Amino acid sequence: MSGRAESLYRTMARIRAFENAAEEASRGGVAAFGASLSQAQVRGPLHLSTGQEAVAAGVCIHLAKDDLITSTHRGHGHTLAKGASMQRMMGELFGRASGSNRGKGGSMHIADFSVGMLGANGVVAAGMPIAVGAAHAIKIRSEERIVVCFFGDGAVNRGPFLEALNWAKLHELRLLFVCEDNRWSATTPTGAMTAGEGPLARARAIGVPGVEVDGNDVFAVDSASSELISKIRSGKGPQFLHAVTYRFKGHVSVDPAHYRDGEEVSRALENDPLFFAATRISSSEAGRIQEEAESEVRLALKAASEAPWPAPEEAYRDIQDTGAGQWR
Amino acid sequence: MTYGQAACEAVRQAMRNDQQVVVLGEDLGRGGVFQQYKGLQQEFGAARVIDTPISEATIMGAAVGMALAGLKPVVEMRVVDFALCAMDEIVNQAAKARFMFGGQGRVPLVARLPIGMWAGSAAQHSQSLEAWFAHIPGLVVVAPATPQDNYSLLGAAIRCGDPVVYMEHKELWGMQAEVSPQDASLGKAKILREGKDVTLVTWSRMVHTALQTETSKSVEIIDLRTLWPWDRETVFSSVKKTGRLLVVHESVQAAGFGAEIAATVAEELNVPVRRLGAPRIPVGYSKTLEDEARITGERIAQALVS
Secondary structure (H helix, E strand, O other): OOOHHHHHHHHHHHHHHHHHHHHHHHHOOOOOOOOOOOOOOOOOOOOOOOOOHHHHHHHHHHHHHHOOOOOOOOOHHHHHHOOOOHHHHHHOOOOOOOOOOOOOOHHHHOEEEHHHHHOOOOOOOOOHHHHHHHHHHHHHOOOOOOOOEOOOOOOOOHHHHHHHHHHHHHOOOEEEEEEEEEEEEOOEHHHOOOOOOOHHHHHOOOOEEEEEEEOOOHHHHHHHHHHHHHHOOOOOEEEEEEEOOOOOOOOOOOOOOOOHHHHHHHHHHOOOOHHHHHOOOHHHHHHHHHHHHHOOOOOOOOHHOOOOOOHHHHHHHOOOOOOOOEEE | OEHHHHHHHHHHHHHOOOOEEEEEEEOOOOOOOOOOOOHHHHHOOOOOOOEEEOOHHHHHHHHHHHHHHHOEEEOOOOOOOHHHHHHHHHHHHHHHHHHHHOOOOOOOOOEOOOHHHOOOOOOOOOOOOOHHOOOOOEEEEEEEEEHHHHHHHHHHHOOOOOOOOOOOOOOOOOOOOOOOOOOOOOOEEEEEEOOOOOEEEEEHHHHHHHHHHHOOEEEEEEOEEEEEEHHHHHHHHHHHHHHHEEEEEOOOOOOOHHHHHHHHHHHHOOEEEEEEOOOOOOOOOHHHHHHOOOOOOOHHHHHHHH
């Protein structure tokens, strides 16, 4: 079992190291939450998944390369866990031609189709209908692979949440819904904005079964995902995982999140999913994995900062073939 | 063959030729509320002719997901007015995915969003919103005026590989004409009548209103057929000959697509241009109110001489 624990820890350590480096490189990258704009390697809003690593790692360990995922604006962790190259991801955050999206999407639209990662999304819940469509295509073509749809707790209050669950159940799609509940909708506690018994109760009301799990306990996420995903693979229809975690950082990297109760935050920091994940491996092994992750990030940062910018004419490519060239 | 049957034939041929073509929307199994899908589910089965819940956002969003996963979906929205429930999926997802993912995926889908006044159906079923979509990079916008074009252009839209907003007219479903199985190219206008005094550019049902307009002017009538990309070459060469331009559309004149054509022609050719579209009012239910929003032959004739 230690091989699996190491693998989960490695994924989480890589996400943590990536997020920390991205956060550092984004200082001054966006004018919001009182921060002003200055030179930064990573421009624009950067939504960090620091503290939420166990969800991405515990779910994606069950996926093959040709399984598909959709993600949210807070999608670096899912992308890394699905197998995307860290160098290409950092290149994308830096807006370079070497990026996974060739500098056209950035953090909010990061995607790597070569590993089945169909895109982060700048609109809350927008990945849900797309995941449904991908799963429906799989059904039409009688393929064996599955789709995992990651979304946040804020998404459960948008219409596409209900539409997507209903559709997935009607067609018994091979789809796992993962509500990665970090308890905050930007600067508003989601609980204060959500009536009823929560995401899982809403899913069950539509006939989509599932479980709630401590999303900071990677072994619990792993084991719950194992059960749900084997049901999906054996044709039992869509399943729902409600993973409760916590957003260590603000809504975006420049948001100091002063609106949160200090005690809530320090309790959450003590409950760091990486501490928990390290309990099943030796401390020397954990240290080695962390060092490897940090060294991989250093290489990714170096490669990204040395990579060329996209040529200006790239702004006119990959838009449409019909009428390409007619820009005005 | 009717305008609706022609579209049905186009989809049938596309589905026979390409296993990746699927259609999805409300009421398709019964043939669609305008019979524009009649017989398709019987021929291709419910797996490829998909009846959906009234979930516009997910109909469009699922089509995006299907397209990214390799299918070529044709999406039925019944009327453009309902597609407003799916604007994120059309504008932020379908139109942007190829670009923002750096060309990793494409979204070959056709969204059928019929436009136009639909007699007596009032403010939420009578809009012509083609300008909204022509404004969005990534989208192709097509508006067929005849049964032949509804056959040929729909086939071309399904084959083109880009997201296409395909805007049939709500009151043309029953229009009868001969239809032959010929292909057409997107982005090509058609000169329907030659003239020498003024060029009249229009599309969709207004094509027929323009053709029936009684006027003393010699009017060159152009059916634009595709709004984006629009056929500048045909329009420019006509205006160079006539020296004047009138654009006519059923949609609200203010910020309508006619403004775009008129401004481009004025910039490029420095000739007098005019627009004729509906006043900026919601379409009223009562006929006296509805008629205020309607572009008639008399109004076109007035615009031609004013």
